[in-house]
Amino acid sequence: MTVTLADVAARARVSPATVSRVLNGNYPVATSTRERVLRAVDDLDYVLNGPASSLAAATSDLIGILVNDIADPFFGIMAGAVQTEIGGPGDGSGRAGGEKLAVVCNTGGSPARELTYLTLLQRQRAAAVVLTGGAVEDPAHRAAMSAKLAKLADAGTRVVLCGRPPLPDGESVLAALAFDNRGGGRRLTEHLLSLGHRRIGYVAGPLERTTTRHRLEGHRDAMRAAGLYGDAGTAGGAGTAGDTGTVGKRGTAGEGSTAGGGRPAHAGDEERLTVHGSYDRSSGYDATVELLRREPEITAVLAANDTVALGAAAAIRDRGLRIPEDISVAGFDDLPFSVDVVPALTTVRLPLFEAGARAGRLAMGKETPPPGGIATIPAELMVRGSTAVPRVG
Amino acid sequence: MTVTLADVAARARVSPATVSRVLNGNYPVATSTRERVLRAVDDLDYVLNGPASSLAAATSDLIGILVNDIADPFFGIMAGAVQTEIGGPGDGSGRAGGEKLAVVCNTGGSPARELTYLTLLQRQRAAAVVLTGGAVEDPAHRAAMSAKLAKLADAGTRVVLCGRPPLPDGESVLAALAFDNRGGGRRLTEHLLSLGHRRIGYVAGPLERTTTRHRLEGHRDAMRAAGLYGDAGTAGGAGTAGDTGTVGKRGTAGEGSTAGGGRPAHAGDEERLTVHGSYDRSSGYDATVELLRREPEITAVLAANDTVALGAAAAIRDRGLRIPEDISVAGFDDLPFSVDVVPALTTVRLPLFEAGARAGRLAMGKETPPPGGIATIPAELMVRGSTAVPRVG
DNA sequence: CTGTTAGCGCCTTCAT
DNA sequence: ATGAAGGCGCTAACAG
Numbered sequence: 001m002t003v004t005l006a007d008v009a010a011r012a013r014v015s016p017a018t019v020s021r022v023l024n025g026n027y028p029v030a031t032s033t034r035e036r037v038l039r040a041v042d043d044l045d046y047v048l049n050g051p052a053s054s055l056a057a058a059t060s061d062l063i064g065i066l067v068n069d070i071a072d073p074f075f076g077i078m079a080g081a082v083q084t085e086i087g088g089p090g091d092g093s094g095r096a097g098g099e100k101l102a103v104v105c106n107t108g109g110s111p112a113r114e115l116t117y118l119t120l121l122q123r124q125r126a127a128a129v130v131l132t133g134g135a136v137e138d139p140a141h142r143a144a145m146s147a148k149l150a151k152l153a154d155a156g157t158r159v160v161l162c163g164r165p166p167l168p169d170g171e172s173v174l175a176a177l178a179f180d181n182r183g184g185g186r187r188l189t190e191h192l193l194s195l196g197h198r199r200i201g202y203v204a205g206p207l208e209r210t211t212t213r214h215r216l217e218g219h220r221d222a223m224r225a226a227g228l229y230g231d232a233g234t235a236g237g238a239g240t241a242g243d244t245g246t247v248g249k250r251g252t253a254g255e256g257s258t259a260g261g262g263r264p265a266h267a268g269d270e271e272r273l274t275v276h277g278s279y280d281r282s283s284g285y286d287a288t289v290e291l292l293r294r295e296p297e298i299t300a301v302l303a304a305n306d307t308v309a310l311g312a313a314a315a316i317r318d319r320g321l322r323i324p325e326d327i328s329v330a331g332f333d334d335l336p337f338s339v340d341v342v343p344a345l346t347t348v349r350l351p352l353f354e355a356g357a358r359a360g361r362l363a364m365g366k367e368t369p370p371p372g373g374i375a376t377i378p379a380e381l382m383v384r385g386s387t388a389v390p391r392v393g
Numbered sequence: 394m395t396v397t398l399a400d401v402a403a404r405a406r407v408s409p410a411t412v413s414r415v416l417n418g419n420y421p422v423a424t425s426t427r428e429r430v431l432r433a434v435d436d437l438d439y440v441l442n443g444p445a446s447s448l449a450a451a452t453s454d455l456i457g458i459l460v461n462d463i464a465d466p467f468f469g470i471m472a473g474a475v476q477t478e479i480g481g482p483g484d485g486s487g488r489a490g491g492e493k494l495a496v497v498c499n500t501g502g503s504p505a506r507e508l509t510y511l512t513l514l515q516r517q518r519a520a521a522v523v524l525t526g527g528a529v530e531d532p533a534h535r536a537a538m539s540a541k542l543a544k545l546a547d548a549g550t551r552v553v554l555c556g557r558p559p560l561p562d563g564e565s566v567l568a569a570l571a572f573d574n575r576g577g578g579r580r581l582t583e584h585l586l587s588l589g590h591r592r593i594g595y596v597a598g599p600l601e602r603t604t605t606r607h608r609l610e611g612h613r614d615a616m617r618a619a620g621l622y623g624d625a626g627t628a629g630g631a632g633t634a635g636d637t638g639t640v641g642k643r644g645t646a647g648e649g650s651t652a653g654g655g656r657p658a659h660a661g662d663e664e665r666l667t668v669h670g671s672y673d674r675s676s677g678y679d680a681t682v683e684l685l686r687r688e689p690e691i692t693a694v695l696a697a698n699d700t701v702a703l704g705a706a707a708a709i710r711d712r713g714l715r716i717p718e719d720i721s722v723a724g725f726d727d728l729p730f731s732v733d734v735v736p737a738l739t740t741v742r743l744p745l746f747e748a749g750a751r752a753g754r755l756a757m758g759k760e761t762p763p764p765g766g767i768a769t770i771p772a773e774l775m776v777r778g779s780t781a782v783p784r785v786g
Numbered sequence: 787c788t789g790t791t792a793g794c795g796c797c798t799t800c801a802t
Numbered sequence: 803a804t805g806a807a808g809g810c811g812c813t814a815a816c817a818g
Contacts, residue, residue, distance in 0.1 A: 002548070004795060015805045020797060030803060045544075050517040051447035052795035055810050060444060061513075062455075062496070070497070071473035071746075073466055080464035083499045087506075101513055103455070104463070104497040106476045113480075120454075120494055124443040151438075155395070281729065310733040317735075336674065340703040342710075342735040353464075397811055408789045413813060423787060445811035448794050790817080795810105802805080 003044045012040035023048060054125060059156065063363055064103045064121040064129040066114060072279075073335050074305070074352065078132050078162060079104055081356025086364055100127060100364070109133070109206070111141040118148045121157070128158035128363035132356075134211030135164055142167070149173060162359035163350070165210050166374050175362045175369040177355050177377055181211055181332075184348035184379030185218025188302060188330055191346070191381060193226050195389050197300040197328065201291040202274045203284055203312055205304040212276070212304065215332060219302060220270060229270045279304060284311025292319060299327060299390035306331035306338045306347055313341070313386070324388035334382055343385030350379055396437045405433035416441060447518060452549065456756055457496045457514035457522040459507060465672075466728050467698070467745065471525050471555060472497055474749025479757055493520060493757070502526070502599070504534040511541045514550070521551035521756035525749075527604030528557055535560070542566060555752035556743070558603050559767050568755045568762040570748050570770055574604055574725075577741035577772030578611025581695060581723055584739070584774060586619050588782050590693045590721065594684040595667045596677055596705055598697040605669070605697065608725060612695060613663060622663045672697060677704025685712060692720060692783035699724035699731045699740055706734070706779070717781035727775055736778030743772055 009016040014033055021027040022037040029037075040046075054060040063086050067075035079102065086100040103126065105117040114136075121129055129152060135142070146169055149159050153172035161167075166176035192200055202219055205212035223229045275290050277283030284303055288311065291298060301316070303309035309331030316327050323329050323343060331338060334349035355377050361367035402409040407426055414420040415430040422430075433439075447453040456479050460468035472495065479493040496519065498510040507529075514522055522545060528535070539562055542552050546565035554560075559569035585593055595612055598605035616622045668683050670676030677696055681704065684694065694709070696702035702724030709720050716722050716736060724731060727742035748770050754760035 002795095005797095006795080016796080017798080017806080018804060021804090024797085028803065033803085047512060048516050049448070049795050051444040051453060052810095053797070054444035055442070055448050055812085056795075056797040058797095058810070061517075069473060070463065070476070071466060071469040073464060073469065076464040076466065076469040079497070080462060080499055083463070083497075087499065099509075099513070101496045101498070101517070103494045104472070104476075105494070106473055106480065116492075119440060120492065123441050124454075124494070281733065307729075310730060314733055336700075337703060337730045337734075340674065340707055341730075341733065395811095398813095399811080409812075410790080410814085411788060414788085417813085421787060426788085442811050445794095446813070448796085449811075449813040451794070451813095788818085790815105792813100792815090794813085797810085798808090800806085800808105802803100 003046050004049070005046075008037065008040045008044055008046050011044060012037045058125065059127055060125045061100045062103050062121070062124050062126045063100045063360075064105060064117070064124075064126045066105045066107055066117055066129070066131045066133075068107055068109045068133045068279075070104055070106055072307070074307075074333055075132055077335075077352040078356035078359070081353040082130055082162075082360035082363070085357050085360030085366070109136070109209075111136050111138065111144075115141075115144055115148060118145075118152065122148075122152055122155060125155065126152075126157050128160065130160045130162050130359050130363055131164055132162045132359075133164060134205075134209040137208045137210060137213065146172070158363055158365065160359045160362045162355055163352075163377075165214075170373060173373060175359075176374050177359055177362075178374070179211075179350050179355070179377050180379045181214035182218035182221070184332060184350075184381070185215040185302075186222045187218075187379075187381045188332070188346075188348055189219045189222035191383060192300050192302070192328065192330070192387060193222065195328070195387060197390050198228060199269075199295065199298045200273065200300045200302060201288070201295065201298040203287040203291065203301060203303045203308055204274055204276045205279050205308075207276050215304065216274065223270070273298065277304075277308070279308060281307050281311040281314075284308030285315045286311075288312040288315035289319075292316075300387070301327060301329050303329065303331050305333045306335045306345060309338075309345055309347070309386075310341065324386050326391055328387040328390070330387055338382075339384070341386075346384045346387040347382050348379045349382050351377060396439050397442070398439075401430065401433045401437055401439050404437060405430045451518065452520055453518045454493045455496050455514070455517050455519045456493045457498060457510070457517075457519045459498045459500055459510055459522070459524045459526075461500055461502045461526045461672075463497055463499055465700070467700075467726055468525055470728075470745040471749035471752070474746040475523055475555075475753035475756070478750050478753030478759070502529070502602075504529050504531065504537075508534075508537055508541060511538075511545065515541075515545055515548060518548065519545075519550050521553065523553045523555050523752045523756055524557055525555045525752075526557060527598075527602040527607075530601045530603060530606070539565070551756055551758065553752045553755045555748055556745075556770075558607075563766060566766060568752075569767050570752055570755075571767070572604075572743050572748070572770050573772045574607035575611035575614070577725060577743075577774070578608040578695075579615045580611075580772075580774045581725070581739075581741055582612045582615035584776060585693050585695070585721065585723070585780060586615065588721070588780060590783050591621060592662075592688065592691045593666065593693045593695060594681070594688065594691040596680040596684065596694060596696045596701055597667055597669045598672050598701075600669050608697065609667065616663070666691070670697075670701070672701060674700050674704040674707075677701030678708045679704075681705040681708035682712075685709075693780070694720060694722050696722065696724050699726045699728045699738060702731075702738055702740070702779075703734065717779050719784055721780040721783070723780055731775075732777070734779075739777045739780040740775050741772045742775050744770060 005016050009019045022034050065079050083102050107113040150172040159173045161176035163179050165178045204216050275287040277287045301312050303312045313329050331345050331347040334347045338345040398409050402412045415427050476495050500506045543565040552566045554569040556572050558571045597609050668680040670680045694705050696705045706722050724738050724740040727740045731738040
């Protein structure tokens with residue numbers, strides 16, 4: 001019932017081997033026979049058996065993309081960009097060429113699922129794997145990931161990191177494209193400082209994530225450089241991975257707003273003015289409520305990303321405060337909606353599409369990796385209406 | 394170098410068949426041998442060869458999801474929901490169970506790419522295919538799609554439509570989950586009418602798309618029912634697919650705003666107050682500019698979807714008009730950001746996640762299809778701040 | 787419950 | 803430039 005290569009060969013009066021060569025186009029074949037074969041393919045409506053050819057050739061047409069959540073445009077944009085590079089031109093002939101298929105894997109940020117998906121992709125003999133988003137900073141998980149990626153690489157799978165910092169022992173990784181989260185966080189903070197803000201609340205992402213840590217570190221670096229936060233802060237700047245190691249859920253408990261509002265700032269603000277949450281809207285809302293409870297004097301709120309900023313803005317408005325007159329708000333990522341909210345969101349633009357496209361090219365072997373396999377993708381400050389000089393008094 | 398099933402069998406001192414049975418868990422195996430096998434698997438770090446097992450079993454672990462654009466949350470949410478149902482619980486054991494992988498295919502709305510991807514999925518012997526988004530209303534393409542889907546179904550692939558109207562000859566489709574776009578468009582318009590609006594501009598989606606047509610028809614039905622638009626309108630209501638058949642790009646040319654502003658409305662408004670564009674922000678902006686040029690008297694703008702509404706709102710503001718005091722704006726879909734824009738967007742909520750999850754279950758064979766294979770998913774009107782009574786005069 | 791035996795459909799040396 | 807033949811790694815009857 002199902003037509004095979006042999007059927008095509010019979011109809012074209014050639015050997016199966018010849019048909020295979022025509023279909024894969026990797027080998028010289030006389031034009032006349034090629035045409036005969038192609039005609040037979042059309043006549044018989046033949047479709048190659050992918051699993052069979054993958055088995056024989058020990059490779060597949062699949063490229064895995066690991067994302068936290070494909071419903072989040074942050075990841076959707078990168079995933080879409082990867083596809084533009086791995087899916088062929090789509091000539092519309094109905095006949096398929098050398099295009100690869102994207103297997104999108106939602107990890108939800110869970111280390112276990114991340115590993116499971118890598119195994120699944122290994123099982124599929126994926127041609128490449130693109131890992132997006134920040135990594136979880138658990139040493140055990142990092143080790144497990146390195147081991148897994150090494151196995152994948154051994155099996156011929158190209159591994160590319162997109163928007164994720166390089167691994168310590170990254171020899172199995174073809175290329176790592178890392179966003180300049182720290183620089184972005186710093187510039188955003190410097191922007192607020194230059195406007196005159198001194199008491200700035202920070203709604204951070206989940207603990208133990210590189211993205212969270214880097215953005216926060218950039219922020220704190222700028223605060224410290226400005227003489228705020230004193231110099232007695234916690235680890236921070238050095239970039240060691242262990243500093244948030246065993247910390248559980250903290251922050252929401254709150255230590256009461258014992259501080260007065262007189263002096264510009266003091267050591268300890270660093271902790272008090274930071275609240276951690278997840279990368280979603282409601283988390284931004286809740287964290288901002290908590291921030292305002294702890295320190296009603298803040299004149300600005302920096303959010304972990306644009307989505308969180310949306311929640312933060314809602315909380316501020318619900319409290320009857322105006323943006324930016326009473327409180328400035330800023331996000332991170334510059335997602336498409338950010339320019340359209342009112343007031344337009346000041347944020348840090350990450351070239352998500354460009355990064356994803358580059359990752360896709362790397363995954364296809366169409367582009368040579370950056371020197372050392374590592375590239376830092378710049379993050380650009382976008383100043384818009386949601387930030388302004390602080391209210392007086 | 395690469396460890397195979399036979400290696401595991403040897404180490405566990407059983408036959409390859411037994412190892413296979415343990416791994417697939419579809420067959421009774423003594424607990425003691427199972428444990429022995431599992432230990433050997435761990436010891437050897439064995440990973441099943443997917444292509445090989447797909448070849449032998451004539452099925453695969455892949456489920457295709459066709460979307461217009463994965464970067465658009467409309468599709469991202471559905472795709473993510475599908476995954477929650479097809480990816481197993483992810484027990485974290487590192488060992489993979491019966492979970493399937495999602496192959497996300499960006500068609501960009503192109504019929505040719507849609508077909509190409511279906512061929513690619515057929516080649517992979519996908520276990521199921523979920524098609525999302527509106528269909529293109531070209532008879533030739535419809536026929537080609539039907540044929541292709543029939544072949545897929547023949548080969549044992551389950552075909553599910555999610556947010557896409559059923560095909561005329563849908564016997565090869567397991568289930569079609571269609572959004573009530575027409576009802577949503579109608580209720581949205583009735584809402585505006587009840588507020589007192591009479592001159593309503595409509596920023597429609599691309600021509601020849603079912604989604605575009607249905608939403609627009611719902612709108613026009615309501616207008617006509619209210620006695621606006623006269624009764625001499627074009628085809629509309631019946632739901633025949635041919636009515637936009639050969640129309641090219643129209644609308645942006647504009648026929649000049651020759652009409653006065655005196656009477657409430659007249660036949661011909663139907664065309665004049667509708668501008669087609671694509672489903673993106675800038676298209677909404679441009680279309681709204683055009684709408685305001687044609688008819689400065691409009692008091693409300695209905696957008697094809699929320700993203701378009703964002704662009705429309707920007708155009709209105711740039712013109713110095715206020716929302717909703719001068720002009721009301723409404724969208725469609727109720728994407729996550731819609732509640733957070735200012736003013737919050739009146740829109741029609743589509744249960745994208747629920748629909749995607751159901752499609753996923755259907756694709757997995759975990760849920761029985763609705764009677765007749767067709768289900769209409771309700772669309773709920775969400776009244777928020779962006780619509781209000783029209784300005785007087 | 788477990789082992790044996792055939793392929794699944796294709797690619798790929800090796801000849802010619 | 804083309805044909806012939808073996809095997810990729812696994813599953814699915816069929817025995818026992």
